[in-house]
Amino acid sequence: MSDFFPGTDSSPTNAAEYTVTEISGALKRTVEDTFGNVRVRGEISGYRGPHSSGHAYFALKDERSRLEAVIWKGSFSRLKFKPEEGMEVIAHGKLTTYPGSSKYQIVIDNLEPAGAGALMALLEERRRKLASEGLFDDARKQLLPFMPMVVGVVTSPTGAVIRDIIHRISDRFPLHVLVWPVRVQGDTTGAEVSNAIAGFNAFDPHGQIPRPDVLIVARGGGSLEDLWGFNDEAVVRAVAASSIPVISAVGHETDWTLIDHAADVRAPTPTGAAELAVPVKAELEATLASLSARLKGAVSRCIDRKRQLVRAAARALPSPDQLLALPRRRFDEAGSRLERALVASTEAKRLQLRGLRLSPAMLERRVSEARRRFARDAARISPEALSRRVLQHEQALATLLRQGDACLDRRLERTQERLHRAVLRLRIEPIETQLRERQRRLEQATRLLRSVSYQSILDRGFALVTTTDGDIIRRAHNVARGQELSLEFSDGKLPVIASGGQAPKPKAKPTTKPQSGGQGSLF
Template sequence: MNELADESRTNAAEYTVSEISGALKRTVEDAFGNVRVRGEISGYRGPHSSGHAYFSLKDDRARIEAVIWKGTMGRLKFRPEEGMEVIASGKLTTYPGSSKYQIVIDNLEPAGAGALMALLEERKRKLAAEGLFDERRKQLLPFMPLVIGVVTSPTGAVIRDIIHRIKDRFPLHVLVWPVRVQGETSGAEVAAAVNGFNALAAEGGMRQPDLLIVARGGGSLEDLWGFNDEAVVRAVAASHIPVISAVGHETDWTLIDLAADMRAPTPTGAAELAVPVKAELEATLAALSARLQGAVLRLIDRRRQAVRAAARALPTPDQLLALPRRRFDEATSRLGRALTVSTERKRARLAAVRLSPATLSRRIGETRRHLDRDMLRADVALRGVVREQRIRFDRTQGRLSPEPLARRQEGFRLQISALERRGTHAVGLRLERARSKLSQAERLMATLSHKAVLARGFALVRDAEGDVIKRAADVASGAALSIEFADGTAHAVATSGEAKPKAVAKPAAKVKEPGSQGSLF
């Protein structure tokens, strides 16, 4: 038996691990040299540092590893994203190092427009929730920009159309930032271009544009996918330079159209929105200049007519100076006569006064006597004032001695004690009068209150709104009533249109607690 066991082991062919792995690799590659696999991208983290991308394709029951080499990544029309459903074309192979099989992808396309549109709508909702599409964030376009920045492909017809249209309408300086408008890197390049234009200095060798145009020709959803990139939308929304989006034809739309300050149907339309027509501006300026010149001439003519009318109403210089001239002549004639009369009067007064030494001595003596008399009176008056002040001082000194002050303090203390007793007595009388008035008011209120009437056996009837019912004719059949007694309130329902006094009195004797209900009959 041991010999048979040894022979069975030696009959089987022996393979090394590398031989088995190589055979499997050749078998898989020969059998699945060109396949198309549909599945959902899982575990995608972007290209590796080497430029290759590694991820998985899965469905609800299986999973297969996938790889996209660096050269293939640059040719893809859109960038793979986590959770996207795609159709991958390539070949199956194995990786001997880990005994796994994988698909090497040569081409990648979305699994129909529905998957892309679903991804686009999800991204649109996310960015809209952040407020990037808010109309309040949008800026007004400058009316006459000096420099326009264009972000597009430098080799396409789009840039030629934009430059040609701007040249026809209003020639100005155009800066072109060349980017790829299709492919995986187009979104990153467009975002970098928008951020680069915003980073330029306002003054310098290359002046910052006053307006940006992001343009591309028409294409499918996959061709325009780079302009739905989140980085592009955020760059356009954060731009402090106004941005016009001109991506695709009029029926095409991308997320950059929602974030831009203005959307143009075509690149040519963007050029028309960016600059006005120079010829129209010149014509308008000429018309306004002609109107201004005509208005100035008409204003000058009206002012000239107004001056002439005012000049006709004004008097002539001779008329204005006639009255002052006459007054001046009359004053001149009177001046000579007045001078003569004044001289004669002065001469007569001087002749009447005869100056002599005796007259001067007599006047000096009279003045000296008056002065001596005044000096005597002043001395007597001074002595009298001093005497009166001394008497007043002695009197004040006597009042300010300690004994009179003590007597006055004692008098003040007695007066204050008397005032305190009078005040206390007056307050007591005032409180007693107020207490008496309050008691009288309470007794009067108790007398006039309806509570006293209710205590004598009467009742107060109210309707559902709480209004008092004074007549039986006011009670409708079926109306809810509230009857207030001295010890509580009863609720009842009227069974007829008129109240019966006896029926009202009967429930009153049965009511013991507030809130009980009864009937009038």
């Protein structure tokens, strides 16, 4: 101890005295020199995520002890596995002390799970967490399009996986393939794959780069550590949130990752994913040809069946002679009856005409009969009968006149009632309102007239200069010396004679421009 803590002062007890800083510094150097590079196995406790500064503070513990730990911001971004609460890890770093609180801690440079068992436990815990959120539910899964136009592939552009996928698609159904290059192993795998899936979903369906109809996330086989990037929580959430159907083809058939649970379809291999994504063109052509042949056969059989039905219906119909036989017979009988009826009618009319032959005796007999009827009717008509008929007509006329007067009186009364009701419906208020509005508009026009009238200007002390003829003088050079003028004030007019101004000029000649020094007083 004397080598590490040299004393500065002597004391009666021969014990050296040290300051707190000296003791803390000596302890810090001793711990860092002795434990400069250590591997510590323990369970993460008290982890709440990175601090706002980017550093992470937590503790490593086992059954009996606890060790404070810190991961600086630069080391945290390079970690392959991010710390999680309750995760058993192996931490690489160095021990140091914190003089401000007399504590020792480990500064972690690298962090890894404590064996495959820990990884599987972490994977199972993450799977249960995401499953509880419903990200693996079958109701969220989408159906793959039967015939996509564009296939998006998220994988490494240099591996054999992309070549197998493109080769298989070209054999089955050649179409447009878009590749989003990502790292399929390493610390950045999760972030790159999730960004690729989100990037494909952000494409405009009508943009310059077509939006894929189906996505394939593919990688070759590997160990659990190699495939760990596809167990990242960000990747699982990106696949679950994708509006484009996703096919997961990570690893071999026996390999399982969390992306397989979230994807819409899991393929055993990348080649199998290509087979699931597109149909076989030759099979489609064969199916189409078969359906076309079946359609032609069905149409032909339908036409034959309809033709047979038409023929059977035609056989059941009667012939035209059978249809026209009865009408033809009725027509013939009507024709024969018409001929006989015309002959009989002609004979009857001839006999009737013979009975109507005219003669003078017949005419005299008819005239005599007409005279007797006239005399009989004239004897019936006497003056008394005529008087009675005239009286009857006069009484009927008087009755009609009385009825007409009563009708006119009733109509006049109804008209007066309607007029009275119309007068009652007429309100005086609208007329008064119109009068008030007209009065207001008149007052406004009067005020406006007064404001633009020259009388208001005269009230402010000005005067209007006019000639004896009533012409207004607007310029001084228009006034001649000795000219008679009239000054109009607000309270009256005053005649004046100009003592200054221009000399009078003949009216036939134009007036010259007045000089500024020749003007004088108007009075």
